[in-house]
Amino acid sequence: DYVTPRTAVEAQLAQIWQEVLGLPRIGVKDNFFDIGGHSLKVLQLTQKIHAEMEIDIPLRVVFEMPSIEEMAIELLQRKFNKFEQRNGSNIIKLNKNGLMNVFCFPPALGYGIAFSEMAKHLEDHCVVYAIEFIEGNYAHTDMLDQYVDSIISIQEKAPYVFLGYSAGGNLAFEVAKAMEKRGYEVSDIIMVDSMKRKSRKEESAEEIDHQITQLLEVVPEHFKQVLNAPVTRDKVRNKMRAYHMYWNELVNTGVVQANIYGLVAESSPIREAENHDVLLWKQATSKCYVEYELHGQHMEVLVPGFVEENAKVIQRIINEIFETTHLAYRF
Secondary structure (H helix, E strand, O other): OOOOOOOHHHHHHHHHHHHHHOOOOOOOOOOHHHOOOOHHHHHHHHHHHHHHHOOOOOHHHHHHOOOHHHHHHHHHHHHHHOOOOOOOOOEEEOOOOOOOEEEEEOOOOOOHHHHHHHHHHOOOOOEEEEEOOOOOOOOHHHHHHHHHHHHHHHOOOOOEEEEEEOHHHHHHHHHHHHHHHOOOOEEEEEEEOOOOOOOOOOOOHHHHHHHHHHHHHHOOHHHHHHHOOHHHHHHHHHHHHHHHHHHHHOOOOOOEOOEEEEEEOOOOOOOOOOOOOOOOOHHHEOOOEEEEEOOOOOOOOOOOOOHHHHHHHHHHHHHHHHHHHHHHHHO
8 A cells, every 4th residue: 555755755765766666656665676676776776865865875775675664764874873784784685585595696796686686586495695795905814704704694503505606606615615614514505607716817907997897898788777877887896896806816726515506507518518517616525516507698697588497497406405404404
């Protein structure tokens, strides 16, 4: 039922929502994602709030507080009380229900929102926690410890399940090693078209910026418009630059105690490979390694048109993990 805005902040938010979603009227209790909101609109909404209300809100706020009523309270807290970010602020919860938590590490874009479409199709199978790349001038081991701290603040006990897309798979592997070092068991890692890093890559700052520009030109349309917008461009490029520099230095060494699932996009040479180790992770685990084929090219696997079928592969893996690993922890 329609509930009219009751405060100045709710009224201003309602106007912004109407412009972003192209609707003539929105009630303060309406859910953003039930009335046409999606990942592109989330980015547009946060831009418009920043431009018109001079409040910078993380993308996660829209997912966690998807009504005008909830968002208005959050904005007031941020504006007048210098609201302190809560624990795990580099992690966004993208859906509500599931058999287990899955912590998802982002592709080169650096933003966990890349998993928003996937999360819809995994509702009731797993709760998707999308992780953003943490940028900052500190040692890589400190960064990995921040990820571990954020993850265990959400889920205190093992087993932990990770998923990484592209560069996110390489990062997930490193975080899994950091988890094990601190005594936490990561039972399974799902690698979405992520190839193991075997050597460092030397690139100049100019070459990195050129690569970022190229990547932003080929990202799916439902990201491109906003990622290249003036309001977010610098922030996006800075995060991508930091991630790129980390990835260039990264070599995935050692072995984890987790099962690894390699999900291979159509552009990869899976059909020519006889050893079923296209992504090169087979020797990186003391447990099982298996590969699956995905629909679509590397940049397409998690976008509409492809994610629907690919999510079914992930659903089957999640169900298998639940039956073989998680049920055992209940006894």
